[in-house]
Amino acid sequence: MAQVEYITIKNASRKVLNKMREIGEKKAQRLQKIQERWDAGDIKDVEVVQL
Amino acid sequence: MKDLEKIFKSPEGDVYHISLSEDKGILSQEVVETLGNVHVFGIELRRLAGKNTTGHDVLAALEGTIAELFLQHEDVIICYYCDFVNPIPKTKKNKMPPQEYRSKLFDVMFQRYVRLHGIEDVRLSVVEVNGINEIYYFHVIYRETHSMLAALIGSDIKEGFEK
Numbered sequence: 001m002a003q004v005e006y007i008t009i010k011n012a013s014r015k016v017l018n019k020m021r022e023i024g025e026k027k028a029q030r031l032q033k034i035q036e037r038w039d040a041g042d043i044k045d046v047e048v049v050q051l
Numbered sequence: 052m053k054d055l056e057k058i059f060k061s062p063e064g065d066v067y068h069i070s071l072s073e074d075k076g077i078l079s080q081e082v083v084e085t086l087g088n089v090h091v092f093g094i095e096l097r098r099l100a101g102k103n104t105t106g107h108d109v110l111a112a113l114e115g116t117i118a119e120l121f122l123q124h125e126d127v128i129i130c131y132y133c134d135f136v137n138p139i140p141k142t143k144k145n146k147m148p149p150q151e152y153r154s155k156l157f158d159v160m161f162q163r164y165v166r167l168h169g170i171e172d173v174r175l176s177v178v179e180v181n182g183i184n185e186i187y188y189f190h191v192i193y194r195e196t197h198s199m200l201a202a203l204i205g206s207d208i209k210e211g212f213e214k
Contacts, residue, residue, distance in 0.1 A: 003165055004158060008179045009209050016209065020180050020187040023077055024150075028136035031097045034068055038099045043068075048058045051108045 052090050052127070055120045058099070059112045065101025069094065069113055071120050077130065082207045086128075089200060092120060094131045102140040110156075114164045121173075121192060128197055130204070131157055133188040154179075154188035161192065174198070178205050 009016070037043050054072040061067070074093035075083045094117065098105075121127055135150035142152060154177060161175045178189040189208060193201040 003171075003173070004162060004175045004177065006177050006179070007205050008181060010181050012180045012182050012209070014182075016180065017182040017185060017187075020189075020208075021185070023132055024135050024187065027095065027132055027134060031095060031134065031137065034070075034095070034097055035099060038066075038068065043058070046056050046058055046068075048060065049112065050060045051062060051112055 052124060055116065057116055059109055061101070061103065061106060061109050063101065063103040063106070065103050065105070065109070066099040067096065067105075067109060067113065068099050069096045069116050071095075071117065071129070074130070077132070077208075078204065079207050082203055085203060086200060089126045089128055089197060090124070091204075092127055092129050094129065096134075097137070098140070104141055110160055114160050117192075118164060118168075125194075128200060128204070129192040131190040131192075133157070133190070135187065148186065150188050151186065154190070157190055161190075172196075174201070176201055176205055178208055180208065 034043070052073065054070065056068075056070040059067045059069070071092045071094055073090055075086070075091050077093070078091065096113065117129065121129055133150040133153040135148065137149065139149050139152050158175065158177060164170070165173060172195045174193055174195060176191040176193070178191070180187040180189070191201050191204055
């Protein structure tokens with residue numbers, strides 16, 4: 001059994017595409033908030049690892 | 052089950068933030084109920100500073116963080132939605148959409164990690180959702196024992212979102 005499986009949903013409906021876009025936009029907003037907290041020096045109590 | 056959050060600073064000075072937190076928001080209520088005691092964790096990853104090419108040491112650290120949460124808990128499925136908004140530094144414009152780049156990179160990272168660590172009972176499903184002008188990518192990492200649930204999550208994207 002292959003460890004990676006590829007599933008393609010072709011010609012997805014507008015409803016499905018809208019939902020995927022909505023999820024992506026919400027995620028981008030959350031990532032932007034993390035950036036703003038970092039820029040403001042407001043990320044505390046997080047493990048920082050120097051590689 | 053506790054969320055996991057870390058910051059990595061590369062030798063070149065780039066800063067990366069990764070968090071894994073429980074997130075069933077992407078799933079329909081029907082699937083959430085079927086999952087029972089299985090926890091679905093989402094990955095959020097952002098470069099906070101720097102524009103250097105991401106090195107192997109950073110990728111290995113990110114892989115290790117994901118594996119740390121996944122391998123310590125038997126009843127976890129990990130979902131990764133590939134961000135299409137934020138660009139990838141140092142890539143040519145129009146060469147590849149950022150979500151496709153992230154999807155390919157995540158796939159490579161998964162395959163490298165399981166090969167290096169001899170892990171055989173963990174699987175990755177890469178779900179590609181195609182529209183006329185847009186493509187979205189969604190990854191699901193799961194144990195063989197959760198194959199049915201992972202398939203359910205995949206079909207939920209197609210059918211659950213229709214409702």
